[in-house]
Amino acid sequence: MKFIAFLILSLVLVLLVNGATSYIGAMAAVIVLGTLIHPGSFAAFFGGGFGMALAWTSLALYLKFSTGSDLPEKMGELFGVNSALAILLITAVIGFVLGAFSGLSGHLFWKMIRKKPNNIYRGNP
C-alpha cells in the first residue's frame, strides 16, 4: 500500500515540480518526499522510480498523441534504436533511475536521522 501511495505521490510531484523547475528539482522533491513518507527501501526505490518514469512517459505520450509529430521516430533513428517506442523506453529508464535513487536517498536519510525509541520494552514500573 505504501508502495502504491509513494508511487502516486512521486508521479504527481514530478509532474508539478519538473515542469516548474528541472529534472534536478524533481529529484530533490522525490528525496524530500522519501524522507517525509519513508515508505521502506523497496517502496522508496521502486515507487520513486516508477513515479518519475510514469510522469515522464505520460507527458511524452501526451505530447506524441496531441501533436502527431514523428519526431520520436526520427530521434529513435538518431539514437540507433529505430523506433519511437524504444526512445520512449529509454526516456522511461532514465526517469526510473533518477527517481528510484532519489526516493531511496530520501528514505535512507529518514532512517539515518530518525530517533529510535528506547523505552519500548520498559513496561510498567
Add this chain to the structure above:
Amino acid sequence: MKYFWFILVLLITLSLGYFASKPLGPAPPLAPLLDPNVGFWQNMYSEDDLAAENLELAGLNSPVKVVYDENLIPHIFADNDEDLYRAQGYVTAKHRLWQMEFQTMAAAGRISEIVGPVALELDRMTRRKGLAYGAELGYEFVQENHPEMLPLIDAFADGVNQYVESLNDASLPVEYKILNYRPEKWSAYKSLLLLKYMSDMLMGDRDLQYSNLRKIIGQEKLDVLFPEFPEENDPVIEADRVWDFTPVSIDVPDSLNYPNDALTIDPLPQPEDGVGSNNWAVSGSKTQSGNPILANDPHLSLNLPSLWYSMQLTTPEFSVKGATLPGALGVISGFNENIAWGVTNATKDARDWYKITFEDESRSSYRYGDEWRKSSFRIEEIKVKGEETFIDTVVYTHYGPVVYDKSFRSDRQDVNFSLKWTVHMGSNEQLTFLKMNKAKNHQDYMAALDHYTAPAQNFVFASREGDIAMRIQGKFPVKWEGQGKFFMDGADPQMEWQAYIPNEHNPSTLNPERGFVSSANQHPVDPSYPYYVFDNSYEHYRNRRLNGELRRLNSITVEEMKALQFDDYYLHAAEALPVMIELLETQDFQDEKASKYLQELKDWDFYADPNQKAPTLFYNWWGKTYDQLWKEWEDWDVPVVRPNYYQTVKLMRENPGSEFFDNKMTDEVETAKTHVNKAFEEMVADMKEWENEEGDYAWANYKRTSIQHLVPQFESFSVKNVYTGGGSGILNATSSRAGASWRMVVELGEPIKAFGIYPGGQSGNPGSKYYDNFISKWAIGEYLNFDLRGSNQTENILFETNLTPKR
C-alpha cells in the same frame, strides 16, 4: 551502517543527476534531451499549436500584423521599413534560428565550436579563404558609404535577438539540444557574412587544374579541347546584341611567364556538381494573356531546413513576396506590385591565384616587381569544443590571403599562393535587394543592381509596364585573353588586375526582338563582346533546350512555363547516345540482358522521367565511357580538368580516332569505339548486379534524390529517395543531391498571379508538420499560390499574430 548506506546512495543519486546532465563522448546530455518537460519531446509542436495572438516587441514604432497562410508563409504588414525588418528578423528566427546561425558559423569558420576538433581543418580552410575578412570589409563599406542602411540591418538583428532572448530550455530548437550549445546574439555583421557565404557556395575556379594540364599537354592541345566559345554558343545575352560602348583598355603583357610548378595539392573545394539555375522572362508579345511572364529556379544543394524561406513584406510604400534567405533582409528572388526578378549564377572567373615569393622565412615581405612589399598577418582564434583555442596565422598580401602555406597542408609542396577574389572587396549586396524589393520599373532595377558585386548573377526582370530584361551583374576585372586561367606570378606586376568593367558595360539587354530573355549558367555573351570572358563551368545543354523551347512556343501560358521548369528532356543524352550506339561493335548480343538494355536505350524518347529505365542505363554507360575516354589523365595523378561533356561528345562524333582517345600507357591504340564498347560491357555487368541487389532500375530509384539535413549525420532529419525526375544538365536539374531549390513563375498582369514552391517547408523544426510538407508537391512539379495578400484578406489563414510595441 545507516550512515554508510545513506552516503553511498546519495552519492549515486548526485552522480546520476550530474552525469545525466553532461555529454558522454559524442552523445548529448541524456536527461535534458529526454526530459519531456524541456527535451526533444517539446519540439513536437508545430507552429500553429504554439500560435500567439499578441506579442510585444521592443523597438517597434507602430503595431505590426503577421498573417500566416495555410502553408505557414508569413505576410508581414508594417507601417515603416524599420518595423518591417525588425519583424522579419523576429519571425525568421522563430522558424529558422538554428539554420541561420549554423550557416553563419560555417561561413565564419566556427563549426569547431559546436562539434569539436573534427571540424578544425574545415574551419581553418574557411578562414584562410577570407570569408569573415570579406564580411568585415563589407560592414566597413556599409558604414562609410550607406550609413542610412545600418538602422535597418540593426533592426533586423534586434528582432532576431528578441526572439533569442525569449527562448527557454523547452523552446530551444532541437539541434541545439542535440549538439548541446545555445544560440548567441545576432548582429548586422552576420547578415552580411551570410551573403559572402553564398559567394563561397557559388563560385569556383580551376586555375590549379588548368595550370597542371597546360604543363602536361601544352597550350595548343589545351585550346583544341577547351575552346573559349562552343560551336553552338547560345549565350545569355542574345548573340546579335550590338555593344555600343568603348571598352576600358588595359596593358597586355609582352610575354607571359607562368609559374611552372606541377602541383599535386588538392584544389580548393569547388561548388557542388549540379549547382546552377534557370531564369527567363517572356514578353507580352509571346504570351496568351499579353502580359510578361517571369520564371526562376535556382539549383543548389538540396538541404533541410531549406535554404529559402518564403515571406511577404508589406509597408504602405511597397509589397514584396518571394524567397528570402534566412538571416538576410528582404526578398532575394520574388516580385512586388510592379516588377518581378530572379537570379541565376553568372559563372565568370572572379577568383585568381598568385604565386608569392617571400623574402625569407618570416614571410613579412614578398617580391613585387623590383621591390619587397610588406605582408600583414591576420590571427585567427578558432575555439574548439572540449579543447584549447587553436591559433592560426594567415599571411595577407595585397592580392589577398595566402591559403596554403607551411602551417597549413605543409605535408604538401611549399605552395604560397595568394587568393585574389572579389569577395575580399568592400561591397553592399544587401542594398541591391532592399532597392529591388521596392523597384517600380526597369530604371529602378538597373539602379538597384549598381550596388551588386558578388557572387555575380544573371538578374532577370519583367514589369507590369511590359518590359523584360536581363543583366549580368557582378564586379568583373578587365582581363587580357587568358588572364586568370592559370596560376600567375605574384611578383610580376603585369599579372595584376588593372581595372574593373564599368557597370554600364556589363552585358545586359532590354526587350530584345526575340521576345524573351533567359539564362541557364551558359556563356554570358558571344565573341563580339569586347571584354575577355572565361569560366570553366559554362552550361551547354540547359541553355539550348530552354532557348529552343522559348523560340518555339507562342501564346505562352503560365502552365507552360511551369511545365518548362519541370522539363525532363535530356539533351546531352539525345546528342551522345546516337554516337555511342553507332560506335557499338555489335547490336546483336547473345547476352539477354545486354540486348534488353540496348533495346530500351534505342526506344527511349530522351525524357528523364522518374519511371523511365533508359536514363539509368544511359547515365551509367555515359559515366563509364567518359571515365574510359580520359582515363590516362586520371593516371597522371595530379589534379587536372577534363573536357566537358559537350566537347567530348563533339570529338567522339567528329573524330572518333582522335589521338586524345589513345591511352599512351597501354600497348594497343584505343579509339572512341574501344572505350564505348568497354564501357557498355561494364555497364551491363553493373546493371545486372544492381538489378539483383536493388530491383527496379527506374531513374528515380537509381538516382535517389535526397534532401539532406545541414548536419549530414542527422540522417533521420533528411528526406531520402524522393521520387522525381530530371538530372544534371536537364532543365529540371534535380540530381541526387542538387536541384531546383526554389521554383517561381509570375505573370505580371492585373492582378499579378504568382506561383512558387521549394523542396522543404517553412519550419526549420524537424518535429513540425511544416518541416518538409512542400516536398511531395515539389517532386511532381506542383506549385503553391503565391499571390500578394492584403492585410484584411481572410481566406486560407492559419493564424495571425499582432506584434505591438513593448511598453
